Amino acid sequence: MNQSPRRPSRPRRLPVVDRHNTQLDRVQTGALLIIAFAVVLFLLVQARFLLISLATAIVLFSLTSDAINFIARQRIGPVRIPNIIASLLALILISTTLLTTTSIILSQINTVLTTTLAYAESAPKAVAAMFSWLGQDVEQAVFKSVSSINVSSYLSTAASQAGNLMSATVLVILFVGFLFAERIWFSTKLVNFVGGDPDQAERIGQVMSTIIHRVNYYLLVKTLVSAVTGGMVYIIAELFKLELSAALGILTFVLNYIPNIGSIVATVLVALVTYVQIGEPAPTAVIFFIVGTIQFVNGSIIDPMLMGRALRLSSFGIIINLAFWGAVWGLPGMFLSVPIMVAMLIICSQVPELRPIAILLSRQGLPETQTEAELKAEKFNHPDIGPEG
Secondary structure, eight states, X not given: XXXXXXXXXXXXXXXHHHHHHHHHHHHHHHHHHHHHHHHHHHHHHHTHHHHHHHHHHHHHHHHHHHHHHHHHTOEETTEEOOHHXXXXXXXXXXXXXXXXXXXXXXXXXXXXXXXXXXXXXTHHHHHHHTTGGGOHHHHHHHHHHHHTSOHHHHHHHHXXXXXXXXXXXXXXXXXXXXXXXXXXXXXXXXXXXXXXXXXXXXXXXXXXXXXXXXXXXHHHHHHHHXXXXXXXXXXXXXXXXXXXXXXXXXXXXXXXXXXXXXXXHHHHHHHHHHHHHHOOHHHHHHHHHHHHHHHHHIIIIIHHHHHTTSSOBOHHHHHHHHHHHHHHHOHHHHHHHHHHHHHHHHHHHHSGGGHHHHHHHBXXXXXXXXOHHHHHHHXXXXXXOOSOO
C-alpha cells in the first residue's frame, strides 16, 4: 500500500487563555517589583538616621577586622593575646578616633558659622562684583539675588543638623561594639544560616572577605590622598592669611571622599571664601589655580595610580549611584555610595542571574567571576599567569 507523505508538524500554539495568563503573570510580577522597590525606598528614607549609622558601623568594623586578627596573632612571651582583648582595644581606638574627629568637626563648624555671619553683609557685594564684566544690570541682578538669601535661617538649620552628629557618633560606637561582640560567632552562624553546608558558607565568606578587602583598600587610599590634599590646601590658605584656613583644610579632606564632585565643590568654596575675604580677583584666581591644580594632580593622577584595578567601577555608574544615595540619605549617602557600589558589584558578579548588573557597574564590562582567595590560589598553583586583564 502506498503511504501518504507525512505533513510537517506545525508548532503548537499556546491557547489564548494560556497566553493571557502568561501576560497577566508578567504584569503582576512587574507590579510587585515596583511596589517592593517603593516600600524599600520608603524604609530607606524613613529610617535613614539608623541605617546610616549602621552602614558606617559596618564599614568601620570591616576596617578593623584585619587589625584585630593581627593583634590576636601576637604573643606576649608564651601567652597569645585573647581575641576579646584585641576587640576591646580596637573598640577603644575607634571610639577615641570618632569622638575626637567629631569634636574637631563641630568646633570648625562653629568657627565657620561665626565667620559666615561676620561676612554675611559684605558677601553679596563681593559675589556681585565677580559678574561686573557682564554689565551693571547683571551685577545688580546678582546682588539682589544673593541679598535675598536668608543666611541666618540656613545657618540655624546647619547648626541643628550638626548637633545630630554627636548622637550619630555615639550610635555608631554602640553598633561597632555589638558587632565586635558577635564577631566570634559569625562563622558558626553563617554555616547554620546556609543549612549546614560548609562549602556554601566558605564561598559566602570568601565573597564577604573580598568586599571587605576592596572597601578597606579604597578607604585607605582615599584617606591618604584626601589628607594630603587637605593639608596642602591648609598650607596655601595659611600663606594667603585666610581666616578659615583650618576649616578649609578639613572641609577639603571631608569633601574629597565624595567621588567626582567633592573636589570641585571644595575648590569653588576655597575660591569663594578667598574672594569674600580679600575682595580682589587676582589673588582669588591664583588660589583657584593652585588649589585646582592640587586637586587635579591628586585626584586624577595619584589617586587612580594608587587604586589601580582594585575597584574597576564605571564612572557613569558612580555618578548614578552618587545621585541615588545622595537623594535618599543626603550627604552621608554620598560618602557611602562607593562602598555600597563595590559591595553590589562583587555580589552581582558571583550570582549568575545578577551578572548583567555587575557588567553595567564595572568599568570595562568585565566583572570578576572569582573571589580574591580563588585568584590567589590559582596564581600560586600557576605562577606563569599574569596580572588581571
